[in-house]
Amino acid sequence: MQLPSQQVIILNSARVVEDLLNNRSSIYGDKCRGVMDEILGWDWGISTMPYGRRWTYARKYIHQCLNNNAVQQYRDVQQQRVRQFLQRTLEEQDGSASIKSVNYLFASIIIEVAYGIRIQGLDDPLVINIMEALETFNAIKVPGAFWVDIFPLLRYLPKWTPGVTFHQYGDLNKPKVAAARERPFKRTVQDIDNGVAPPSMVHDLLHVIREEYTDTHEYSEQEGYLKDAAGTVYGAGVETTHSTVCWFILAMAMHPHIQEKAQRELERAVGGDRLPTHEDYDSLPYVQAIIRETLRWAPAVPMGIPHRVMIDDEYEGYHIPKGCMLVPNIWDVAMCHDPEDYPNPDTFDPERHLDEEGCIDPEVRDPHTIVFGYGRRICAGRYLAKEAIFLTIASILYVFNIRPALDEDGKPMELSISTAAPRSGLFLHPERLDCTLTPRSDIAVKLVTEVYEHDTA
Numbered sequence: 001m002q003l004p005s006q007q008v009i010i011l012n013s014a015r016v017v018e019d020l021l022n023n024r025s026s027i028y029g030d031k032c033r034g035v036m037d038e039i040l041g042w043d044w045g046i047s048t049m050p051y052g053r054r055w056t057y058a059r060k061y062i063h064q065c066l067n068n069n070a071v072q073q074y075r076d077v078q079q080q081r082v083r084q085f086l087q088r089t090l091e092e093q094d095g096s097a098s099i100k101s102v103n104y105l106f107a108s109i110i111i112e113v114a115y116g117i118r119i120q121g122l123d124d125p126l127v128i129n130i131m132e133a134l135e136t137f138n139a140i141k142v143p144g145a146f147w148v149d150i151f152p153l154l155r156y157l158p159k160w161t162p163g164v165t166f167h168q169y170g171d172l173n174k175p176k177v178a179a180a181r182e183r184p185f186k187r188t189v190q191d192i193d194n195g196v197a198p199p200s201m202v203h204d205l206l207h208v209i210r211e212e213y214t215d216t217h218e219y220s221e222q223e224g225y226l227k228d229a230a231g232t233v234y235g236a237g238v239e240t241t242h243s244t245v246c247w248f249i250l251a252m253a254m255h256p257h258i259q260e261k262a263q264r265e266l267e268r269a270v271g272g273d274r275l276p277t278h279e280d281y282d283s284l285p286y287v288q289a290i291i292r293e294t295l296r297w298a299p300a301v302p303m304g305i306p307h308r309v310m311i312d313d314e315y316e317g318y319h320i321p322k323g324c325m326l327v328p329n330i331w332d333v334a335m336c337h338d339p340e341d342y343p344n345p346d347t348f349d350p351e352r353h354l355d356e357e358g359c360i361d362p363e364v365r366d367p368h369t370i371v372f373g374y375g376r377r378i379c380a381g382r383y384l385a386k387e388a389i390f391l392t393i394a395s396i397l398y399v400f401n402i403r404p405a406l407d408e409d410g411k412p413m414e415l416s417i418s419t420a421a422p423r424s425g426l427f428l429h430p431e432r433l434d435c436t437l438t439p440r441s442d443i444a445v446k447l448v449t450e451v452y453e454h455d456t457a
């Protein structure tokens with residue numbers, strides 16, 4: 001596509017995405033920043049940050065805390081917050097599956113991992129601020145939402161020009177975007193200085209930065225990179241994980257036989273006297289297949305986050321000019337719904353990821369290699385996402401039966417991705433979940449209550 005400001009290439013095959021964004025990552029690792037990003041002050045968001053020094057440090061800081069091994073230090077946090085979520089769900093009067101409660105679960109895990117802050121609900125002012133800021137990020141990423149991103153010269157129109165709303169939108173929201181980076185960081189620094197901060201990304205890395213850079217001209221720069229890192233972890237981590245678990249709940253309500261099969265696997269692997277833990281992962285291939293299928297069926301970031309090529313390139317006879325934007329079409333027939341890789345792609349079918357012995361089939365394209373992005377810009381939080389999503393899904397399946405809610409006539413509601421009213425924007429996010437979560441047994445209720453009381457004692 002030739003936009004006035006930009007040439008755009010939509011990448012419509014996993015092979016091409018792999019050839020360009022993975023295999024030529026050194027020249028395709030740049031990002032595009034729109035005019036609205038600048039107007040709102042989103043320069044600190046790593047996922048759209050141009051390739052360079054600021055991105056390199058911020059990414060390094062995330063990697064130090066959330067790489068495959070380091071992320072395990074946050075297993076206790078995940079376990080406690082998942083148990084709280086189970087207890088909250090047991091207490092729901094009508095058993096309805098609440099999108100807000102799933103959102104609260106991932107907000108509480110990720111803000112604790114990033115800052116060591118324990119929130120008391122989604123109405124915590126810090127969370128409200130971050131959510132409002134993120135809302136602007138999602139809003140400006142809806143294609144065509146702001147003409148100024150398509151015709152950048154419009155930004156020079158005076159604020160009083162009739163019909164020009166982007167300036168007002170920027171003036172209203174820019175302070176929220178800045179505060180989302182500053183406020184939680186400031187609170188953690190205060191806690192560190194008062195000696196009451198628990199371990200977290202900011203706690204651990206600020207210690208390192210203070211040791212290495214105090215009294216040098218680089219100190220405030222390095223502290224800034226850490227602010228970028230922690231702020232982006234929250235921003236990029238909550239919506240994505242939360243959406244994935246909501247899509248999982250919907251899929252289970254639509255397919256009770258899949259759910260029952262997973263529950264039988266959990267009973268065999270975990271037994272009847274404890275809740276699932278991270279250590280059960282390897283003994284639960286069917287649950288793993290459900291997670292792969294959820295990521296594929298309803299990928300949380302359906303059009304990825306566009307990359308930008310840093311120099312002129314040639315590919316299979318095509319000229320790709322420097323500065324061109326490349327959009328990976330993750331959702332479409334191109335990748336997650338490609339009938340060659342995934343026959344009947346619209347059907348939710350975990351079996352497609354398994355071989356005849358019921359083990360994960362290495363011949364089937366693993367959706368993790370598609371939905372978390374590519375090359376140098378691959379999702380920096382994927383290990384935490386994988387751990388937290390697994391623990392949540394295994395625990396929900398172990399404790400609850402997931403069913404469609406009943407309509408006014410007492411009949412189970414017809415469910416599909418479209419009944420969940422997905423919102424457009426950067427994230428594929430359900431607006432409603434007409435499902436119920438009811439305890440599977442008295443023993444399951446007792447287990448949740450016991451561990452919850454133990455954790456809160």
Ligand code: HEM
Pocket residue numbers: 046047048049059062066110232233234236237238240241244299300301304305306307371372373374375376377378379380381382384385
């Ligand atoms: C189901 C869960 C998730 C999905 C599907 C997902 C997907 C993505 C995608 C598609 C990108 C863009 C990659 C690219 O440009 O090629 C991305 C970037 C990113 N994600 Fe995730 N993500 C998830 C969870 C998380 C979590 C839990 C965190 C933090 C703890 C996180 C942190 C980030 C960061 C920091 C980036 C920017 C990386 C960079 O540009 O260098 N994500 N993610």
